[in-house]
Structures are given as C-alpha cells and as structure tokens.
Amino acid sequence: MERIPARMTMGIDIGSTTVKIIIVKNGDVVYQQYERHMSQVRPKTLELIRMAKDVIGGGELTVALSGSAGLGVAKAAGLPFIQEVFATGEVVKSYAPDTDCVIELGGEDAKIIFFTGGLEERMNGSCAGGTGAFIDQMATLLDVTPEQLDTLSLGSEKLYTIASRCGVFAKSDIQPLLNQGARKEDIAASIFKAVVDQTITGLAQGRRITGKVLFLGGPLYYFKGLQREFVRSLGLSHENAVFPDMGRYAVALGSALFAEKAGQPMTYEELVGRLEAAASESHAARYLEPLFENADDYAAFLNRHGKASVGRADLDAYEGDAYLGVDCGSTTTKLVLMAEDGRILYDYYSANRGNPVEIIREQLVKILARCGDRVTVRGSAATGYGEDLVKNAFSIDAGLVETMAHFKAARFFDPNVDFILDIGGQDIKCFKVRDNAIDSIMLNEACSSGCGSFIGTFAQSMGYSVEEFAKLGLFARYPVDLGSRCTVFMNSSVKQAQKEGAGVEDISAGISISVVKNAIYKVIRAHSAEELGQSIVVQGGTFLNDAVLRSFEREIGHDVVRPAIAGLMGAYGAALYARELALPESSLISAEELEEFRHESRSVTCGLCGNHCNLTVNTFGGGKKFISGNRCERPLGRGAGEPLPNLFAWKLEQLEALKPLPGRRGKIGVPLGLNMLENLPFWHAFLTALGFEVVTSGVSTRETYIKGQFSIPSDTVCYPAKLMHGHIADLLEQGVTTIFYPCMTYNFDEKKGDNHYNCPVVAYYPELLRANVSELSEPGVHFLYPHVGIHRPAKFADKLFHNLRAVYPDLTLREVREAARTAYAAYDDWMKAVKAEGRRAIAWAREQGKKIVVLSGRPYHIDPEINHGIDRLIASFGIVVVSEDCVADLVEPVKVHVLNQWTYHARLYNAAKYVTAQPDMELVQLVSFGCGIDAITTDEVRDILEAGGKLCTQLKIDEITNLGAVRIRIRSLLEAVEERERSHAATK
Incomplete structure (x- = not known):
C-alpha cells in the first residue's frame, strides 16, 4: 500500500x-x-x-x-x-485500483462489490449465514475454538454437504455427522466450504466472480482453511486471490x-x-409485562412445579436390578440409571462437546464401578440422534425413536397427558395424544428459533453462560418485545433494542418470551390454547429455564406440568422402555470391556452401487464396527437382497430407458429436471418423430448442482429449480448445441381440480435460464423455450409448428401434427403404466402383509439428488413405496378450502383422501424448501389426513443430504401407528 x-x-x-x-x-x-x-x-x-x-x-x-x-x-x-x-x-x-471484485466477510455481515463491468454491491440482508458469527457457532458445536476449527480443516480428507444460509440448517446437518462419528477435520473443512457456497450462490446470485479478487474482513484474514476453499471453488490463481494484511481493518x-x-x-x-x-443515551422500546412481580411470586411458581418429581435412591447403597437409558441428543448427552421401582439411581446431563461416544464411555465406567456386585443392569436402551452409534458402540440392548421415549416419560408423570411439548437444543417435538396413543406428531423442520440453542447463542454472544443469562430475565422490569421471528431477524431486533438502551436482563426475558411464541405459532401453529389440550406436559432442557416455562404458561393461559427431570425425559423414557423389555440378561458392555474400548472413525465413499454414499466407518475394537451414511444394505455386507416395490425407483428406471435414436435433424437436448421428468415420454416421442436424436442430461447428482451454481440468481428458489442450471451445463458439456425446454403455463388437464396450472417456477424457469446462463447466448447455441399449451391437443401442433419453423424451416405442419399424435399416445401409455405398476405394488404388499407409504410430492421428487434416497430409506423399514399419481384416480376429486388450481397438488389432495380409507397405508409428503405454494398445500393435506384419522408426516428437503432427521420422522410415524394399533387392539 x-x-x-x-x-x-x-x-x-x-x-x-x-x-x-x-x-x-x-x-x-x-x-x-x-x-x-x-x-x-x-x-x-x-x-x-x-x-x-x-x-x-x-x-x-x-x-x-x-x-x-x-x-x-x-x-x-x-x-x-x-x-x-x-x-x-x-x-x-x-x-x-486494479481490483475486479471484493469479497468481505464480517461478524454477521457479508458483501460482494463488483468493480469491473459496472459497479455493483451485493450484501446479505438479515441472514448471518456464511459469516464470522456462523463460523463461531459451528466451532461451538464442535467444542473447539475458532482457531482450532481452522487448524482441523487443514487436515481434512473429504467434504460433506452442509448448509450455510442459516446456522439452524447447518446444525441440523452437522449434528448427525458428529453423532455418527464423522471426523472433525472433514466437518471443519465442510463448514468453510459451506461459507464459500453461500457467498457464491447467496451473494453473487448468478454473477460470476472472476479476475483479481480482494478478500477482506476478519474471517478471511484469520482462517486459512476458508482462504483455501475460496481459492479452490473460484479457481483463482495465486496472483488473483489477494488476502492483504490490512484486510481486517479495511473498513x-x-x-x-x-x-x-x-x-x-x-x-x-x-x-x-x-x-x-x-x-449514556437511552431510548424507549416496546416492553412487555415482567415475568415475575417479586420473589414471593417466583417462590410460589417453583413450589407448584416442584411437585412433578421422581424419587431418587442412593446408588452406593442400592441392591437389585437397574435399567439404563441413554439419550444421545442433537446437542446434549443424557444418561439415567433407574431402579426397579422407577427411582433414579444416577443421572448425567452435559453438552456433547462433539464427541458423544467418549462422554458415554466415561459415564459407563463410573456407573459400572459404583454398581459393583450389588446392582445388576438388567436392561438398557438408547434414543436420540446418536442412537444407532451408541447402541453399536456399547452393545446396548435396544433402541427406540426419541418421540416414543419422550411419550413414555411424559405418561409416567401424567397418565392423562393429551399434549406433550418437548423443546431441546435444536429440536421441538409436539405430540397430541388420543386414546392413550400418539395421534399426531409435529417437529420443527429447519428452524431452531424456538429452541435452546437459540437462547444459548445469544447468551454466549453477550458473554454469559446459559444459566446466568436465563436467570437475569426472571425479574426484568421491562422485557423487550421481540415478537415471534426467526433467529436471523431476532439478531437485528436485539441489536436495535441494545441501541435503544435495553439492558441484558430485558433482552433475556424478551428472548424467553420469543422462544415460546415461536414454538406455539411457528411449529404447533396453534390458533388458541384449547388446541393444545388440557393435560399438558412440557419437557426438554429448554424448559428447565424458568423464564421460558413462565412465558409458556402465560401465553396459553393455564398451568402445565414440568417434571423436575425435564432435561432427562428422553433418557428416563428409554430406561422405562428397557424395563418393559423384561430381559433375563443385558448385553450391555462390561466394565472389563470398557477398559479395552477404543473408538476410531474414518470417512469413505461407497462404490458398491450408484448411490456413492458418503459413509462414516466407526470401529470400536474387538471386531465391532458401525457404518452410517448408507442408503442401502450393501455397505453392511447384507447384499442387495430382494427389493420391495418402489414406484420412485421404477419410474426413474423407465425414464432412463428412453435412449436417443439417430435422427436426420441432428441432436437436440432436453434437461432432465422439473416437469420434464414426468413429461419426458411426451417430448421424447414428439422430438424423435420429428427426426431428432433426443439427448437428455444425466440424472442429477451433487456435481450437477456445482456445475450450475455460478449462474443461480436466487438462493431462495427451490433446489429442483437450482439443479436446472447444472442440467443445462451438462448438455453443453456433451456437445449439444440445440436445447429444447418449453415454457408451459398449464399442465395436462386431469379433471381433478379447479384448474391445471404449473407452478410459476415450473412454468417459466426456461426464461430465467435464458437470462442468466451466459453460454446459452453464445454463437452457435440455440436455446428453444417456446410457450406451449399441452393441455389443448387441438391447438398444440399448430402453435408449436410456428415456433419451431423459425429454426427448422424444412418442418411441415403435417409432420408436426403427426408427431403430436405420437407424443400424446406415448404420454397416455406412460401414465397408464405408472398407475398399473402402482396397483401391482399395492397388491403385492397386501399379499405379503407389508405396510404401504404413499410418498407424495412432485414428479421431480423421483430425482435421487432431490429426494436424497428417502424412498430407499422408507423401503429399508420393509415398506412398499408408491407415488401419489398411482392412487389419485381412485377417489372422487377432493373439495379443499383453497383454490385447487395446480395439477400436482390436486393429485396430492386426492391421494391423501384415498389413504384415509386404507388401513395399511400412510402418506408422507415431500416438500421442497423455497416452495411458496406448499405453505398452503401442507395445511390442506394435514386437514384431510387428520379428519380421516391418519397421521400427517411432511418432510422438507433441499440440497442437504443428511437423513438423520428424516429417519426420526419415519420411525416416529411407524412407531406411532404401531402404538395406536396396540391401543385399539387392547380396547376391543
């Protein structure tokens, strides 16, 4: 300088x-x-x-x-x-002055300034994803300092896909990896790669980052691993990647x-x-009533909740049988050793510190040493995110999904419980109970603004422990009204309150109130307190915060039960389940085996099938091994086995079987995504009949997304749409210079709804691609995206003829009309085949006594990169998978509370209605993040299913591949159905 x-x-x-x-x-x-x-x-x-x-x-x-x-x-x-x-x-x-672009990352701010090609600045709005604060949160999650995170990243061997647009999403991706034993080095590098991806897609938004790039801000100065990932991803030379010493002080x-x-x-x-x-200046802000008026008010509150307690016994004096429950949760590890009569002999509650296996090993050593010969652990059970890992590591007798563990514990404290709300570190679980069985399950999909980690993050940012921060709010005189908003927006609200002079105690109380509002109105989505029930049990570590509990009771207008062991309910429920097993002898690891216990993990990519799963291989010594991350049984040495009917897999196989045929007019490319997945038989037949060699892009992979990420203009559009950029790149890489991808306002008219539109993204995404993928404007490349109406066969050929003739003047109207007849017949045959295969799968399932899941969504959800193997995961539980289009014709069109104008959603409503009349069927709905229409459809589907006595299970999916939370949802559904069936059988 x-x-x-x-x-x-x-x-x-x-x-x-x-x-x-x-x-x-x-x-x-x-x-x-x-x-x-x-x-x-x-x-x-x-x-x-x-x-x-x-x-x-x-x-x-x-x-x-x-x-x-x-x-x-x-x-x-x-x-x-x-x-x-x-x-x-x-x-x-x-x-x-020769800088082409500046990338600056701060604590919660991120910006790109383009200098070459016209000055333009792009800055994060209210989201702190991909910034220094995000990196700090991830370091805390891994129980390392930010400096240690950087050092770890430099020793990485592979990368995982981790979201960075919000710390909430990222935690949901990282925690299962930790619980499955993934190497911290690989997770650390993946965190930095996520920051880079967020910068490219979330900030650059389709404008390419090229030339000399100046990297500014503290994170880019301190983190060498972050520097490395930026250089790798952007393909920058040493001369064009500038990390100045004064980068921290540039502003x-x-x-x-x-x-x-x-x-x-x-x-x-x-x-x-x-x-x-x-x-010294202070300004007025919006204040709420204090949580407690005085110490006496608080004492009465504590006395009332102190009655919901469980007895305790001295482990060092106890003799007899005991039962062990382990809850390896998203952010904490809990253990309970329970006596035969339900009293607690020993308990433990602590943060995972990124290594739950070692924590549990330490605790088991203590427990077994104190048990000696007096106490026999007769049964053991594990639950939580790390259930499979710890069960395999320590030979625990059984596992149960955490929803059932919490249900069992809540029923112990209140046999009449009709609503359970569990708020943990990152998860909110809500269960409605009817006829002594779980009737519906609601979980937060991707937002933890109503969870414990939300409070913890703020406490840490202000220099307090969670306990200290929570206590400050109990007697705050002017709690700040922060509303019910997501974590990212809340950061802005807290900063504004601080600027206006609000004290830490006022912010603490305001955040506790906000957590409750988020849980009630964002997750439960209740309209009134009566919807929750009369006998409510609240649990989870977050409810140990008296400010949160007080806020909840005030918000719903009546008292609830908070067990004294609110943070241990998962582990206690697991111990109760272990007692129910009535085992003659436990397989739990012995004290002698614990002395020799070793745990190592390594990451590998499986090559046994086309999934190419990222596996984590955990070894525990003595030949014991646990493999996670697999979507099929082959990595476990069980072979492919006889596959169950799976309509998702079947439809994809049929589409892949449509091969290009040599044509006199040369090659024409079709991107294999969005509505083109379902309509491929139509367009393949049409274009082939016109003499084209129809070349499709490959089935989506993560690499498909990476190929196109530089031209994606919006980070909020759904992942299926983002993938289309990569499909275009794939076709161009294949040497295809003519690409056909029409705009279609309408879909085929299936007579199921009030209209038959495609959603705006599906209908008009070709126009966005034309405007943002620069290669489509290069000389010699023809991108054909005519507006066509396949819903009107009589006019279809004539209109498309005029569009195509501008590029192919030798086309005749007669051959276009003939090709159209061929295409409509091919599509009709295709849909008939799908329905016939669905009927065959259902018949087979009933012959074999198998349950059936109607996995519902959009036609493009059969794409394995979009569904991430959810269909195979469901099948792994011995369930037959069919799609909504197989059964949508089997009932009369459903009347819903909204304008039913979308073809795909009309199928969904009909499928939900059909499932309510089938005792062996359940419906699971796939929803893409970024789909605004599904904000409506999910409520309608829930209403249809619940009115018919069925559970509603919705899975939100995007580019993140970790299926830990999905597995919990599916298991919760299956075990809730079994519990309900047992309950019904018992009352007959």
Whole structure:
C-alpha cells in the first residue's frame, strides 16, 4: 500500500460483533485495534479510544465511523458516518485500483462489490449465514475454538454437504455427522466450504466472480482453511486471490480516508466526551409485562412445579436390578440409571462437546464401578440422534425413536397427558395424544428459533453462560418485545433494542418470551390454547429455564406440568422402555470391556452401487464396527437382497430407458429436471418423430448442482429449480448445441381440480435460464423455450409448428401434427403404466402383509439428488413405496378450502383422501424448501389426513443430504401407528 493521508485521522468500524479502530499519523498507521464488543458497543468503543490516548496526544484529529452498528453511535455523538461499502471503495480506489471484485466477510455481515463491468454491491440482508458469527457457532458445536476449527480443516480428507444460509440448517446437518462419528477435520473443512457456497450462490446470485479478487474482513484474514476453499471453488490463481494484511481493518481504514475529507478536527477530550454522552443515551422500546412481580411470586411458581418429581435412591447403597437409558441428543448427552421401582439411581446431563461416544464411555465406567456386585443392569436402551452409534458402540440392548421415549416419560408423570411439548437444543417435538396413543406428531423442520440453542447463542454472544443469562430475565422490569421471528431477524431486533438502551436482563426475558411464541405459532401453529389440550406436559432442557416455562404458561393461559427431570425425559423414557423389555440378561458392555474400548472413525465413499454414499466407518475394537451414511444394505455386507416395490425407483428406471435414436435433424437436448421428468415420454416421442436424436442430461447428482451454481440468481428458489442450471451445463458439456425446454403455463388437464396450472417456477424457469446462463447466448447455441399449451391437443401442433419453423424451416405442419399424435399416445401409455405398476405394488404388499407409504410430492421428487434416497430409506423399514399419481384416480376429486388450481397438488389432495380409507397405508409428503405454494398445500393435506384419522408426516428437503432427521420422522410415524394399533387392539 502506497498512499496514506497526511493529517492525523481515525477510522472506527463498529461491526456486528467487533470494533476496529485505526489511526493514521504523518503518513503512517500508528495504532490499530480489533476486539469483540460482546454487544457492549459503546463502552467497548470508548475503551479502545482510551487505550489510544497516548498515541493521539494533545493534538487534533478527524474521525469518521462506519459499520453495521456504527450509525447509531455516529448520530448520537455527532460524528461523520460512511456506509461500509463506500468505505471499502475508498480503500480499493486508493490502494488496489486494479481490483475486479471484493469479497468481505464480517461478524454477521457479508458483501460482494463488483468493480469491473459496472459497479455493483451485493450484501446479505438479515441472514448471518456464511459469516464470522456462523463460523463461531459451528466451532461451538464442535467444542473447539475458532482457531482450532481452522487448524482441523487443514487436515481434512473429504467434504460433506452442509448448509450455510442459516446456522439452524447447518446444525441440523452437522449434528448427525458428529453423532455418527464423522471426523472433525472433514466437518471443519465442510463448514468453510459451506461459507464459500453461500457467498457464491447467496451473494453473487448468478454473477460470476472472476479476475483479481480482494478478500477482506476478519474471517478471511484469520482462517486459512476458508482462504483455501475460496481459492479452490473460484479457481483463482495465486496472483488473483489477494488476502492483504490490512484486510481486517479495511473498513476502518476507508473511514479514516473519509474522515480526512469530511471530519471536523477535534481533541481527544472532545472525542471522548461525545462518545460518553452517546453511551449514556437511552431510548424507549416496546416492553412487555415482567415475568415475575417479586420473589414471593417466583417462590410460589417453583413450589407448584416442584411437585412433578421422581424419587431418587442412593446408588452406593442400592441392591437389585437397574435399567439404563441413554439419550444421545442433537446437542446434549443424557444418561439415567433407574431402579426397579422407577427411582433414579444416577443421572448425567452435559453438552456433547462433539464427541458423544467418549462422554458415554466415561459415564459407563463410573456407573459400572459404583454398581459393583450389588446392582445388576438388567436392561438398557438408547434414543436420540446418536442412537444407532451408541447402541453399536456399547452393545446396548435396544433402541427406540426419541418421540416414543419422550411419550413414555411424559405418561409416567401424567397418565392423562393429551399434549406433550418437548423443546431441546435444536429440536421441538409436539405430540397430541388420543386414546392413550400418539395421534399426531409435529417437529420443527429447519428452524431452531424456538429452541435452546437459540437462547444459548445469544447468551454466549453477550458473554454469559446459559444459566446466568436465563436467570437475569426472571425479574426484568421491562422485557423487550421481540415478537415471534426467526433467529436471523431476532439478531437485528436485539441489536436495535441494545441501541435503544435495553439492558441484558430485558433482552433475556424478551428472548424467553420469543422462544415460546415461536414454538406455539411457528411449529404447533396453534390458533388458541384449547388446541393444545388440557393435560399438558412440557419437557426438554429448554424448559428447565424458568423464564421460558413462565412465558409458556402465560401465553396459553393455564398451568402445565414440568417434571423436575425435564432435561432427562428422553433418557428416563428409554430406561422405562428397557424395563418393559423384561430381559433375563443385558448385553450391555462390561466394565472389563470398557477398559479395552477404543473408538476410531474414518470417512469413505461407497462404490458398491450408484448411490456413492458418503459413509462414516466407526470401529470400536474387538471386531465391532458401525457404518452410517448408507442408503442401502450393501455397505453392511447384507447384499442387495430382494427389493420391495418402489414406484420412485421404477419410474426413474423407465425414464432412463428412453435412449436417443439417430435422427436426420441432428441432436437436440432436453434437461432432465422439473416437469420434464414426468413429461419426458411426451417430448421424447414428439422430438424423435420429428427426426431428432433426443439427448437428455444425466440424472442429477451433487456435481450437477456445482456445475450450475455460478449462474443461480436466487438462493431462495427451490433446489429442483437450482439443479436446472447444472442440467443445462451438462448438455453443453456433451456437445449439444440445440436445447429444447418449453415454457408451459398449464399442465395436462386431469379433471381433478379447479384448474391445471404449473407452478410459476415450473412454468417459466426456461426464461430465467435464458437470462442468466451466459453460454446459452453464445454463437452457435440455440436455446428453444417456446410457450406451449399441452393441455389443448387441438391447438398444440399448430402453435408449436410456428415456433419451431423459425429454426427448422424444412418442418411441415403435417409432420408436426403427426408427431403430436405420437407424443400424446406415448404420454397416455406412460401414465397408464405408472398407475398399473402402482396397483401391482399395492397388491403385492397386501399379499405379503407389508405396510404401504404413499410418498407424495412432485414428479421431480423421483430425482435421487432431490429426494436424497428417502424412498430407499422408507423401503429399508420393509415398506412398499408408491407415488401419489398411482392412487389419485381412485377417489372422487377432493373439495379443499383453497383454490385447487395446480395439477400436482390436486393429485396430492386426492391421494391423501384415498389413504384415509386404507388401513395399511400412510402418506408422507415431500416438500421442497423455497416452495411458496406448499405453505398452503401442507395445511390442506394435514386437514384431510387428520379428519380421516391418519397421521400427517411432511418432510422438507433441499440440497442437504443428511437423513438423520428424516429417519426420526419415519420411525416416529411407524412407531406411532404401531402404538395406536396396540391401543385399539387392547380396547376391543
């Protein structure tokens, strides 16, 4: 860097998590400081300036501020402010004018500034995914410091797919990997790769990052692993990837440059005086009623909830049988050793620290040593995310899905329980109970804003433990009204409250209230307290927070039962289940075997079939091994076996069997995605009849997505649409220069609804591709995307003839009409074959006594990259899988509460109605994140199923491949059905 201002200037960059100060004097940087402010923005800024008193001396200086939290300080102190993008621009103009693009990552802010090809800035809105705060959260999840996370990443061997658009999604992806024993080195590198992907797709949004790239901000300065992943993903040369030493202070330096032009000279004393006055300012905010009026009010509350307790016995004095329950949860590990009569002999509750196996080993050593010869562990059971791992590691007798474990525990405290709400670290589980069996299950799909980790993250950001932070809110006089919003938006609300003078205790109380509102209105989606039930049991570690419990009771308007062991309910339920097993002898690992216990894990890619699953192989010594990440049985050494009927797999096989035939008009490409998956038989027959060699892109893989990610303009569109960019790239790589992908407002009219539209994304995505995939505009490439109406056979051929003739002047109307007749016949045969295969599968299932799941969604959900093997996962439970189009014709069209105008959804409603009349069928709905229409359809499907006495199971899917949460949903469904059947049988 060459140019430094001659006047003494100070630039202050107050970001979302840090304060940076830089002072330039006589052409040299004489002071620089970079510290986290822990939400104490103004006091920390004052502290750093006071530390620079000797450097400033008795002369004058000019000052300017910048940063996401700097505007309020600047206004209050009467100091110049420069928006951080312009501050960065000042630095680039002065010191690196040949820069083509700047990527800057801060604590919670991320931005890209394009200089070449027209100045353009793109910045994250309200989402802190892909920023320093995201990296900090992930380090906490792995129980390492951010510095250790970086070191780990440099030793990686493979990458996993991890979401970064929100820390909530990422935790849902990482926790199962940890519980399955994946290497921390690989997870660490995957976290950094997720940040890179978020920058490319979420910020660049289709504009390519090329040329000389300047990387600024603390995360890009400190994390070498992050630097490596950016260079790899963008394919940058050493010369074009610039990570300057002053990268952390770029915005502060830009502010100093601005201060030289806009600042008013002042002394050190005057500057400090202005900031002291600003720090003492306080503004009104929206306040709520205090949670407790006084200590007596709180004491009465504690006394009432203290009655829901379980007895305890001294393990060192107890003699007899005992039962062990282990709950390896998303963020914590819990163990309970229970006496024969239900009393607790021993319990343990702690964070996973990224290594649940070692934690459980340590606890088992303690437990078995204290049991000696007096206590015999007669049975053991495991539950939670890490159930399979710990069951295999320690030879635990049985496993049960966590929903059933919590149900058993809740019923122990209240046999009449009709609603259970469990709020854990990342998960919310809600169970409605009817006839002594679980009637419906609701789980948070991807948002943990109503969970314990939500509170924990804020506590940590403010420098408190969770316990300290929670207690602060109990007697807050002015709890801040934060509403019911997601974590990302809440960050902004908390910052605003801090700027307005709210204290930590007020924010603590406000967050507890917000957690409750999110649980009730986002997950349960209740309209009134009566919907929840009369006998409510709340549990999970989050309800140990008295502020959360008080907020919940206030919100619903009546008292609930919180067991004293709210955080241990999963483990206690598992222990109760172990007792129910009535085993003569337990297979639990012995004290002697624990002494020799060893645990190692390694990551491999399976090549035994086309799934190419990312496997985690855990070895425990003595020949014991546990493999996770598999979607079929082959990695387990069980062979392929006789496959059960699976309509998802069958339909994909039929489509892959449509091979290109040589044609006189040459090759034409068709992207194999969205509606083209179902309509391929139509277009393949049509184009083949016209003399084209029809070439399709390959079946989607993760590589398909990566090929096209640079041209995706929106990070919020559904994953099936994002994949289309890769399918276009695939066709071009195959040398196909003519691509046919028509726009279709309407689908075939199946006479099931009020209309037969395609959704807007399906209907018009070809236009978006044409505008964003630059290769489609290159000379010699023809992208044909005519607007056609396949719902009108009489007019279809004539209209499409005019579209095609512009490119193929030798076409005749007669041959287009003949090709159309061939296409409609092929599509008719295709749909008949699908329905016939569905009937055959159902008949086979009933002959064999198998249950049937109607796996419902869109035609493109048969794509294995979109469904991530959910169909095979369901089949692995011995269930026959059929699709909604197999049964949608078997009932009269359903009347729903909304305008039924979408073809795919009309099928879905009909399928749900049909399932309600079939005792051996359940419906599972696949929903793509980013699908706005499904916000309506999911409620309608739930109403249809619940009115017919069926459970509603909806699985939200996107580009993330980990099926841990999906497995829990499916098992919960199956065990709830079995529990209901047992209950019904017992009452007959």
